[in-house]
Amino acid sequence: MLSTQEALDAVLAAARPLDRRETVDTLAANARVLAADVIATLDVPPMDTSAMDGYAVRVADLTGSETVLPVSQRIPAGHAAEPLAHGTAARIFTGAPVPPGADAIVMQEQCEAAQDGTVVIRHTPVAGEFVNRQGADIRRDSVVLAAGTRLSAPSLGLAASVGMAKLQVASRLRVAVFFTGDELTMPGEALRAGGIYNSNRFVLRSLLENLGCEMTDYGIVPDNLAATRAILRDAARANDLIITSGGVSVGEEDHVKPAVEAEGRLNLWQIALKPGKPLAYGEVNRASGGTAHFIGLPGNPVSSFVTFLLFVRPFILRLQGVTAVTPRRIPMRADFTQTKADRRNEFVRARINAQGGLDAFPNQSSAVLTSTVWGDGLIDNPPGHRIEAGQTVAFLPFSDLLY
Numbered sequence: 001m002l003s004t005q006e007a008l009d010a011v012l013a014a015a016r017p018l019d020r021r022e023t024v025d026t027l028a029a030n031a032r033v034l035a036a037d038v039i040a041t042l043d044v045p046p047m048d049t050s051a052m053d054g055y056a057v058r059v060a061d062l063t064g065s066e067t068v069l070p071v072s073q074r075i076p077a078g079h080a081a082e083p084l085a086h087g088t089a090a091r092i093f094t095g096a097p098v099p100p101g102a103d104a105i106v107m108q109e110q111c112e113a114a115q116d117g118t119v120v121i122r123h124t125p126v127a128g129e130f131v132n133r134q135g136a137d138i139r140r141d142s143v144v145l146a147a148g149t150r151l152s153a154p155s156l157g158l159a160a161s162v163g164m165a166k167l168q169v170a171s172r173l174r175v176a177v178f179f180t181g182d183e184l185t186m187p188g189e190a191l192r193a194g195g196i197y198n199s200n201r202f203v204l205r206s207l208l209e210n211l212g213c214e215m216t217d218y219g220i221v222p223d224n225l226a227a228t229r230a231i232l233r234d235a236a237r238a239n240d241l242i243i244t245s246g247g248v249s250v251g252e253e254d255h256v257k258p259a260v261e262a263e264g265r266l267n268l269w270q271i272a273l274k275p276g277k278p279l280a281y282g283e284v285n286r287a288s289g290g291t292a293h294f295i296g297l298p299g300n301p302v303s304s305f306v307t308f309l310l311f312v313r314p315f316i317l318r319l320q321g322v323t324a325v326t327p328r329r330i331p332m333r334a335d336f337t338q339t340k341a342d343r344r345n346e347f348v349r350a351r352i353n354a355q356g357g358l359d360a361f362p363n364q365s366s367a368v369l370t371s372t373v374w375g376d377g378l379i380d381n382p383p384g385h386r387i388e389a390g391q392t393v394a395f396l397p398f399s400d401l402l403y
Contacts, residue, residue, distance in 0.1 A: 001272040004345045015318035020171035031212040032169035033320040038145040040162040043135035048098040051130040056090040056102035067121045105130035170320045176235035178218035180246045200245040210403045228259035236284040236292040246299030274344040275303040275366035300366040309401045329394040333357040338387040348379040
């Protein structure tokens with residue numbers, strides 16, 4: 001069996017970024033991947049600004065513990081400032097431009113405005129106090145966001161702060177999904193004898209939506225070779241990636257493997273992974289030329305979920321041009337004991353407790369989807385390793401894996 005890392009390396013080796021890009025409004029670019037660097041066209045802030053509500057002054061004009069100065073102007077944010085006359089103060093507000101000649105801001109709590117248009121300054125600042133210098137955040141012509149960055153709320157705000165109304169992004173990845181198994185039934189329909197509801201369809205669709213994919217869902221495909229081959233041909237025609245759940249083993253009713261082999265090529269890997277183990281990667285030929293990527297996931301709900309997070313998510317991100325696809329592994333304390341060591345790399349569903357440690361879900365079966373809702377993430381437990389209470393383990397939070 002391949003190790004988890006060997007399987008991931010093999011998948012990523014095939015994930016060459018797609019050379020398709022488009023220009024979109026920055027307001028509509030959330031979760032998209034930058035296809036070109038964002039270069040600052042101005043300094044941020046573009047001028048010296050006040051970090052406080054208060055008074056702009058010349059430090060040299062202040063003498064003793066109290067100084068009375070006439071207020072020569074009022075400067076709200078978004079309004080131009082006149083040069084500060086010697087021996088005066090300017091009423092100023094947070095974010096407003098510092099008037100030429102002023103070299104410090106005294107916050108209003110250290111001042112007292114009088115009815116006669118003067119202000120009592122009860123603090124002698126140092127030069128630069130509460131002044132946000134021009135370019136303190138961003139310098140003009142600097143790279144503020146690199147190509148391959150997956151855009152989020154902070155990065156979109158950063159792009160907007162340098163005046164970017166539009167961004168070049170990777171085109172959305174086109175992904176086809178289908179699900180095999182005569183036992184599968186959609187919620188809302190009556191269960192047949194031996195039937196189960198198709199939870200994997202809901203899980204995988206949501207994960208793909210979170211990754212910004214453009215999806216074609218073929219639903220549940222009958223367990224026969226001809227139907228599976230027909231779907232593969234149609235899916236390959238207009239999609240970059242085909243994902244299936246179930247049918248990748250070698251049983252008589254597992255038709256995905258021979259179907260992909262007939263329509264392209266397939267590598268079926270046994271991975272030293274729990275939950276998981278079977279993972280298929282290959283390519284499906286297009287009638288017009290070229291191929292679509294293919295990934296076959298196991299059918300058990302938790303196995304399908306975990307293998308998607310560990311293998312499909314980084315594969316999709318790499319196709320979109322993201323370079324940093326390795327999730328964080330946070331050192332945390334295990335507050336439970338797992339006495340039986342597994343020969344496979346086990347990913348334990350766990351939750352952060354009130355003491356800042358980790359509890360494991362009592363039932364780690366690959367069919368118990370409850371554990372994925374209960375948990376906050378996965379513990380990456382190496383092969384042959386028993387977990388003792390108090391040990392430090394590697395924790396992968398779902399917050400880093402679901403999006």
